[in-house]
Amino acid sequence: MQITNTILMVRxxxxRMNEQTAVNNYFQEDLDLKNQEINVKAQQEFDAFVLVLREKGVNVVVVDDKKDLDTPDSIFPNNWVSFHADGTVGLYPMFAENRRNERREDILALLEQRGFVIENVMDYTSAEEEGYFLEGTGSVVLDRVNEKAYCALSDRADEDLFIEFCEDFEFTPIVFTANQSVAGTRKPIYHTNVMMCLAETFAVICLDSIDDKKEKKNVVNHLKQDGKEIIAISEQQMHHFAGNMLQVLGMGEKRYLAMSTAAYLSLKPQQIEKIEKHCAIIHSPLDTIETCGGGSARCMMAEVFLPKK
Incomplete structure (x- = not known):
């Protein structure tokens, strides 16, 4: 299965704006608000988004963040954990020190209480001590059906670690560099899932960000080989998080592409038409989360593929 009905989200x-991630996440901006106000706005956006997903029949498991952990980015759990259909859980090494506290055993225990089966944990977190990182399904975009993994290299996505992950999980690695223009220079995009979204029958991708022609051709060839319709977005649309989307399964096996309202509004009518040939679109405003957190709808959802008892 490429998509799932169960999503883990952390409230x-x-x-707030995480000063430790801002060094290489060029999507983050400062809002002239007190942190408490920012948090309240983020909670409101979070709750509204959860409601949109649940109304469509998506099974959302909501876990509250813990106050004592000081984890400003806990709203993006897909970076520290991944859940796989064979009962394996992946735990990942995080670039920002204050994000390492997001990894919580009690969340895994909660899923087990809910009847999900965890057979095995692949723990890559010791790489943090060596200064190597791979931030879960932020750094790695998985084609679970065709057993391929796409990774745009950056400070948060180490090539050797990515190859190790692919060997462990039996994915074919597709490696490239994706850049964005920052003050006139090309700098690596911090996460692959900001510039590409892989759904069952299509891919939304910012091909303009892959500067190397050979790498771009390789990515396009793999997507075409697997029968994916390629829906290209511009760099400007990517900055509105049009690459940060996730296809989910709702009631009666209905497919939805979930995204932020900003991402939706950045799309052109013909792009929307192309997506809607494959599945319906759902969106919710995530402006505060996007501005301060530098992440959007996809980052907020950790897909649960674990088997059930």
Missing amino acids: PVNF
């Missing part, structure tokens, strides 16, 4: 209690 923020200390959300």
Whole structure:
């Protein structure tokens, strides 16, 4: 299965602009608000988004963040954990020190209480001590059906670690560099899932960000080989998080592409038409989360593929 009906989401209690991630996340901006106000706005956006998903029949498991952890980015759990259909859980090494506290055993225990089966944990977190990182399904975009993994290299996505992950999980690695223009220079995009979204029958991708022609051709060839319709977005649309989307399964096996309202509004009518040939679109405003957190709808959802008892 490429998509799932069950999503894990973490409700923020200390959300703010994370100064430790801002060094290489060029999507983050400062809002001239007190942190407490920012957190309240983020909670409102979070709750509204959860409601949109649940109304469509998506099974959303909401866990509250813990106040004492000081984890401003806990709202993005897909970076520290991934859940796989064979009962394996992946735990990942995080670039920002204050994000390492987001990894919580009690969340895994909660899923087990809910009847999900965890057979095995692949723990890559010791790489942090060596200064190597791979931030879960932020750094790695998975084609679970065709057993391929796409990774745009950056400070948060180490090539050797990515190859190790692919060997462990039996994915074919597709490696490239994706850049964005920052003050006139090309700099690596911090996460692959900001510039590409892989759904069952299509891919939304910012091909303009892959500067190397050979790498771009390789990515396009793999997507075409697997029968994916390629829906290209511009760099400007990517900055509105049009690459940060996730296809989910709702009631009666209905497919939805979930995204932020900003991402939706950045799309052109013909792009929307192309997506809607494959599935319906759902969106919710995530402006505060996007501005301060530098992440959007996809980052907020950790897909649960674990088997059930």
